[in-house]
Amino acid sequence: MDRSLRRRLDGRFGELTTGPVRQRNDETEIRIGPGDLVQVMRALHDEPDLRFRFLADLAGVDTGIHLQVVYHLWSDTTADWLRVIVDGLPRDDPRVPSVTFLWKGAEWQEREAYDMFGITFEGNRDLRRIYMPPDYTSFPLRKDFYLADDASRSPAGGVRHMEQVHAPRNAPPAVAVRRTTVA
Amino acid sequence: MTATKHPGQHASADDPRIMLDEQIGVFEPIPPYPPRTEREAEFYTLGDGEMFINIGPQHPSTHGVLRIVLKIRGEQVVDLDPVLGYLHRGVEKLCENADYHQAICYTDPLEYVSSLFMEWAPVIAFEKLLDVRVPRRAEYIRVLTGELNRVMSHIMFVGWMALDLGGLTPILWGFIERDEIVEMLAAVTGQRMLFNYFRIGGVNGDLNHDFMSRLGRWMSHATSQLEAELTLLNENEIFVRRMRGLGAVDSQTALRMCLSGPNLRASGLPFDLRRAHPYSVYPELDFDVVTRAEGDCLARYLLRMDEIRQSIRIIDQCLHEMPDGPVMAKLPRLLRPRPGRAYAAIEGPRGQYATYAISDGTDQPFRMRIHDPSFVNLQTVGLVMPGNLVADTVAVMASLDPIMGGVDK
Numbered sequence: 001m002d003r004s005l006r007r008r009l010d011g012r013f014g015e016l017t018t019g020p021v022r023q024r025n026d027e028t029e030i031r032i033g034p035g036d037l038v039q040v041m042r043a044l045h046d047e048p049d050l051r052f053r054f055l056a057d058l059a060g061v062d063t064g065i066h067l068q069v070v071y072h073l074w075s076d077t078t079a080d081w082l083r084v085i086v087d088g089l090p091r092d093d094p095r096v097p098s099v100t101f102l103w104k105g106a107e108w109q110e111r112e113a114y115d116m117f118g119i120t121f122e123g124n125r126d127l128r129r130i131y132m133p134p135d136y137t138s139f140p141l142r143k144d145f146y147l148a149d150d151a152s153r154s155p156a157g158g159v160r161h162m163e164q165v166h167a168p169r170n171a172p173p174a175v176a177v178r179r180t181t182v183a
Numbered sequence: 184m185t186a187t188k189h190p191g192q193h194a195s196a197d198d199p200r201i202m203l204d205e206q207i208g209v210f211e212p213i214p215p216y217p218p219r220t221e222r223e224a225e226f227y228t229l230g231d232g233e234m235f236i237n238i239g240p241q242h243p244s245t246h247g248v249l250r251i252v253l254k255i256r257g258e259q260v261v262d263l264d265p266v267l268g269y270l271h272r273g274v275e276k277l278c279e280n281a282d283y284h285q286a287i288c289y290t291d292p293l294e295y296v297s298s299l300f301m302e303w304a305p306v307i308a309f310e311k312l313l314d315v316r317v318p319r320r321a322e323y324i325r326v327l328t329g330e331l332n333r334v335m336s337h338i339m340f341v342g343w344m345a346l347d348l349g350g351l352t353p354i355l356w357g358f359i360e361r362d363e364i365v366e367m368l369a370a371v372t373g374q375r376m377l378f379n380y381f382r383i384g385g386v387n388g389d390l391n392h393d394f395m396s397r398l399g400r401w402m403s404h405a406t407s408q409l410e411a412e413l414t415l416l417n418e419n420e421i422f423v424r425r426m427r428g429l430g431a432v433d434s435q436t437a438l439r440m441c442l443s444g445p446n447l448r449a450s451g452l453p454f455d456l457r458r459a460h461p462y463s464v465y466p467e468l469d470f471d472v473v474t475r476a477e478g479d480c481l482a483r484y485l486l487r488m489d490e491i492r493q494s495i496r497i498i499d500q501c502l503h504e505m506p507d508g509p510v511m512a513k514l515p516r517l518l519r520p521r522p523g524r525a526y527a528a529i530e531g532p533r534g535q536y537a538t539y540a541i542s543d544g545t546d547q548p549f550r551m552r553i554h555d556p557s558f559v560n561l562q563t564v565g566l567v568m569p570g571n572l573v574a575d576t577v578a579v580m581a582s583l584d585p586i587m588g589g590v591d592k
Contacts, residue, residue, distance in 0.1 A: 001569060025311045026460075027526055054454065055441050056528055059552035070539065070552075072458065072526050081460070081526050105441025108562050116275070131268040133589065134216055140276055141550075148544050157521035180543040182550075 002028060002080040008049065009082075013040060018087055029083040034096045037086055039061035043101050044073060044082070051075045051084055055103040060113035061085075062143045064181030065093045067117055088121065091142075097125035190409040212237055212252050226264050226553035232256050238576070240269045246343065246580070247587025249561075253573060260568045260576060265561065270591035278551040282311050283383060283518045286548055290538075291377050292588045293388035293555065299329050299368075300531035301589070302381040305551065306553065307381045307462060308538040321385035322464045328368060329499040330494040331398075333407075336532035337365040337487045337494075338412075344484060344581040345416060348425065356412050361404075368369040369398040384512035398502075405495055413488055426481035429566040430579035433478055443560045446583055449486045450478035456530035463529075468500050472565060476522025480582035487532075509513075519546050533557050534582055553587035 001023045009030055016036045022029040031157055032040050044052040045075040052073035061068040067089040080132050086096055098121040101104045110121040111130040118139040138145055139171060194321040213236035218224035229235070248269035252260040274293060278286040289297035290305050291338040303325065310317060338361050342354030365375050370393040373382040379388050395409035416422050432442070455472040457465040475482035491587050520542040528537035534556025543549040560583045568576055 024523060025525065027524070029524070053438050054443075054445075056535060057526070057539060057552065057554045059539050059554075060269065061541065061550050061552075072528075072537070076459070079460070081528070082196065083524070083526060090351070102439075103441050103561055104439050105562055108558060109417065112558075126220050128219040128223060129268075131271040133268070136218065140273060141279075145276075164201075169458075180545060182524075182543050183539055 002078045005078045005080055016040060017079050020163050027083055028080045031085045031087045036085050041099055043138060044070055058106050058109040060117035060119050064143050066090060067119055069119060071136050071146050094119040096121055100124050190353045226262055233261055235245045246585060249587050255573055258572050260571055260573055263565055263568055270587050274592050275551055275553055278548055282546045286551060289380055291379055295376060296339055296586055297332045298377050298573050299332040302527050304527050304536045304538040306381045308525045308540040311525035311527060312523055312540060312542050317382045317385055317512055318509045318510055320507050321510040323384050323501050323505040325499055326463055330497045331364050331451045333532045334491050334494045335361050337491050347577045347581040353415050360408060361581055363401050367394055370394040370397060382549055384514045409491060411571055416429050429480045429575055431479040440563050443556050445486050447481055449474045449482040456528055456535060459461050468497050470497050480578060482538050483582045515562045517546055534560060557585035559588040561585045561590055
């Protein structure tokens with residue numbers, strides 16, 4: 001854990017982050033809102049004492065409540081991975097600015113997040129589905145997209161969710177298969 | 184006899200002519216739906232003297248099932264549009280519905296040439312979630328087998344690249360050496376390709392006599408055999424002149440394109456996660472991070488050859504410094520990590536393999552993001568190809584070394 005990075009991030013982005021800077025193992029985590037993403041990313045990328053030039057990963061996350069976009073950045077100024085979480089995207093219309101103005105290579109990763117979670121990256125000029133066919137309409141990695149065989153955890157105990165449509169009248173109401181959420 | 188064009192005439196499915204009634208073999212590149220993005224609209228609008236050709240999805244030089252639509256003018260590529268997803272299996276979703284041990288099994292068929300690296304990243308991520316300490320012997324075994332796998336993967340890279348350029352010999356020579364390593368790893372892991380050897384907290388089994396004797400035999404001639412193999416291409420004027428200057432990427436572009444691994448180091452940046460963000464026992468081992476300044480296809484090839492030499496160096500050190508002890512940490516069968524998030528990245532033969540795992544306190548990962556370097560690296564082909572020849576598309580793609588299993592996940 002790099003304590004000095006935490007101090008630097010707190011000093012620089014203190015008023016932009018939506019929560020405290022968290023650290024565990026070799027990771028440092030900050031959370032921001034989608035409106036501040038461009039400003040924060042540009043600062044992280046450009047400022048000489050931060051120099052996060054390497055975008056290691058871009059991932060969409062469905063917490064069960066809302067959606068997130070998670071960026072992992074690497075810099076030679078710290079021994080930690082920096083995780084930037086864009087938090088609190090609404091399920092019905094998640095919108096995030098694209099980071100392709102800094103990393104052109106994020107384009108496909110954003111397309112993947114769009115394909116799997118339906119997150120719209122504003123500014124990505126090629127935001128179409130990348131894995132699923134063009135006429136596909138749902139977003140497979142969202143938590144409300146059930147696999148046919150994950151019913152073993154479901155409250156109906158082994159009844160596939162497709163079959164739950166025809167459940168007996170006294171069956172428990174159909175709820176999300178995975179009821180847990182993460183922060 | 185020629186097939187007649189009367190749809191519905193052949194009622195019987197046994198009629199051999201029934202297949203001929205379908206119009207086959209006509210390639211219609213323009214998608215039958217309106218363009219979804221401005222980039223798609225721009226790409227599928229033909230300019231003066233331009234035409235589309237299609238490579239793949241089942242073309243031997245696409246290293247799997249990749250389809251590339253090329254927009255060409257004469258013999259020159261104007262633009263290209265890779266179409267992915269032919270091999271998409273939804274592994275991330277499957278991993279969310281498997282427990283922590285099962286999730287590792289799903290990851291190694293993704294990267295069927297260097298499976299151990301694909302296992303390594305999730306294993307480290309889960310160990311971080313669980314706060315497990317891996318025994319030192321297990322770490323050394325991981326490094327040892329991992330470096331063997333890297334050598335094997337780079338040897339395959341040479342073979343495939345030469346094959347894509349029309350040379351058959353290097354892949355045949357390469358397979359001799361690769362088979363030795365494959366058999367060696369099979370002796371210790373029990374599998375030839377999809378090893379499933381790394382476990383959370385260690386490795387599946389200790390090194391055995393069969394493995395050690397095979398490794399000793401291979402190490403005795405590895406360097407000389409490698410050098411002999413390299414003379415096939417390094418001194419081949421056709422190869423060298425074709426690859427030099429082709430598909431050059433400078434260091435700033437490489438960072439902008441999120442390249443990693445050998446493709447990034449061939450552009451002159453000494454970014455190797457084994458040194459840049461050390462994991463396992465790499466800080467204790469002595470090896471060089473090789474870089475090349477040119478950033479072209481030849482540099483990417485030569486860099487991988489240098490990496491094989493470094494890997495052999497690491498294997499040698501591992502054999503000398505490997506401590507005794509257990510190879511597996513004591514862990515319960517059913518793993519329930521505390522809620523939290525972990526990111527682990529390792530340096531594989533194609534770049535940064537990473538896993539971002541989120542735990543919700545149950546025995547299954549809540550979210551498991553798999554970052555594959557092939558997927559990210561493949562984008563660069565669209566950046567460097569415009570202006571080059573059609574045949575060079577294949578060469579540039581081969582030099583970036585994508586594995587479609589990882590690209591499509």
